[in-house]
Amino acid sequence: MVTEFVKNIFRFFLFILIQVAIIKHLELGRFINPFLYVIFILMLPIRMDRTLVMVLAFFSGMVVDMFYNTMGMNAAACVFMAYCRPWVLNFYSPKGDYETSSKPNIQSMGAIWVASYAGTLIVLHHLVLFFLEALTLSSFFTTLLKVILSGAATLGLVLLSQLFMQQRRQR
């Protein structure tokens, strides 16, 4: 239990640092801005209290906003994502609900489950984020394309990070 707690704190700092120090400065074109730090919220324990998840999501969003000079945008997106998480978890729950030992990672739930669970939440997060960034519907399709392409990039990075962490565990 304690180690899980420490792991989550470690993930919080690690992925936010990767986000603001490396990914922010990657130049992948105007449509691709991945937000890998959401992996912290995605990987919080399945049975964690949803209120706590929401508060942690708000906090991590605010920290990223601080580094992006986008006061409140990531926070709003993360809170929305945390609000939807219980329903998404419920929607993708296996027959007979989750095992007590289940974790939201590839090792425990399989790649397809992680891709659909993470993919859904990432799209919801990016929808809020990029439409708040544009703050207008006049560039609707440009913004939507940004959501889709950046979402795909984020999901790819999430899966890669999980595989990487899994390999380290097995070694």
Add this chain to the structure above:
Amino acid sequence: MYGIIAFFRKNYFVLLFAALEFLSLSFVFKDNYYHEAGYFNTSNSIAGSIYTTESNISSYFSLKTQNNQLVEENAQLHNLIAGTGDTTKHPKVLQKNPYGQQFNFMTAEVIDNTTNLLNNHITLNVGKTQGVVSGMGVMAPSGIVGIVVNVSDHYSVVMSLLHKNFQLSAMLKKGGAFGTISWKGGDYQMALLSQIPMSEKVKVGDTVVTSGYSNIFPKDVMVGVVEEFKPIPDQYFFSIKVRLATNFKKLRYVYVVSDLGKQEKTDLEDKTTKEEGH
């Protein structure tokens, strides 16, 4: 009373969601319209020191390019002093008004910069201690860069020209027609010059410079050159695409511009309002 408590207990999750969203969105809108001085941005000491470290490391890899740029700028300044250079190709560092030097230029180093977002910001390693205040202009040797929006003791955050809310008065060097320069996202090398009346003559390759009306930049600082223009149907204005002179991906050393006359003017205004108050 019990009804209210029961309601809160039953709906606390939705209520918390609403409260946190309201808080976040109020930050978003407040930031979008007022740009109030706050510390929850890259000008604070945590973000500032992380980006200083990062830029210290990355600066080693671009030393040669930076040296070349500085040498080039030096040469341009020598030309300017000798009076042989074309003054539109570089900033007017030595611009004077009848009362002496009007603009002061302070060097600063870019420690953080993006070009691939819709709202790009630049963080500089100078702040209040060095005399930077919100509203000052920032320019590179090659042209304008942005406007300071947030200042802490040792750092400042600049709204890049590459920000959807950026607007600055600019003019065509030839003909002197005034317009507004802005950026709508996308290509980091292209900006939009609007409000140039269709009665004006515009040519591809024409130079666009600052107008000096805003008291942020001196007059005639390079913005870019006209790349493409077309009339807006049903309006009397051109929509002009401008290729920016500044390469935003290679920003390293910039100048923070302060208008000395502006300070004098605001001081005088403050004094006047104080005296009228008595």
